[in-house]
Amino acid sequence: MIDRDHDLPVSHQARLLGISRGTVYYQAQEASEDDLKLMRRIDELHLDYPFAGSRMLRDMLRREGFMAGRRHVRTLVHRMCVQAIYRKPNTSKKHPGHKVYPYLLRELTIDRANQVWAMDI
Known part of the structure; x- marks a missing residue:
């Protein structure tokens, strides 16, 4: 070009x-040889702990003797295209286009087994 x-x-x-x-x-x-070793270990840890973010990975790596800061771990994780798996926000909100069905048994007293299936609602 x-x-x-x-x-x-x-x-x-x-x-x-x-x-x-x-x-x-x-x-x-x-990437340097030290970064490659670190990335290899981050990959192994991510397979065992897919929910671990950069802070948790940093702590696990420090316990094993790797001296790396959170930002360096985050950079390597980003370079490897690895993401922590966690619940994203607003996943419980209802979609405005979905229909809400009424609960038809709200006012009924259930006093025997399978009563709901034998009734005419």
């Missing part, structure tokens, strides 16, 4: 493509 040998400067080419000039010059770095 970006041609460094073109007559148009790289900054103009980046502007025309709608990308940042910094992304043109950025070269990705490989």
Whole structure:
């Protein structure tokens, strides 16, 4: 996409493509050996504790002798595309398009087994 040998400067080419000039010059770095070990252990812990977030993972890793802060653990977890499994907010709210059915047995006294199935409601 970006041609460094073109007559148009790289900054103009980046502007025309709608990308940042910094992304043109950025070269990705490989993860260090320590980060790879840490990521391997984070993956194992995530399989055992899928609900663990970055703080809990940090504490588990520190107990095992890995010295990593929460933000570094969060960065590695994000790089691995791993997410903690937990209940998201507003999952119990009813959908406005769903019909609410009335409870037909509210005023009835149930005094024998299977009474509800033998009645004409």
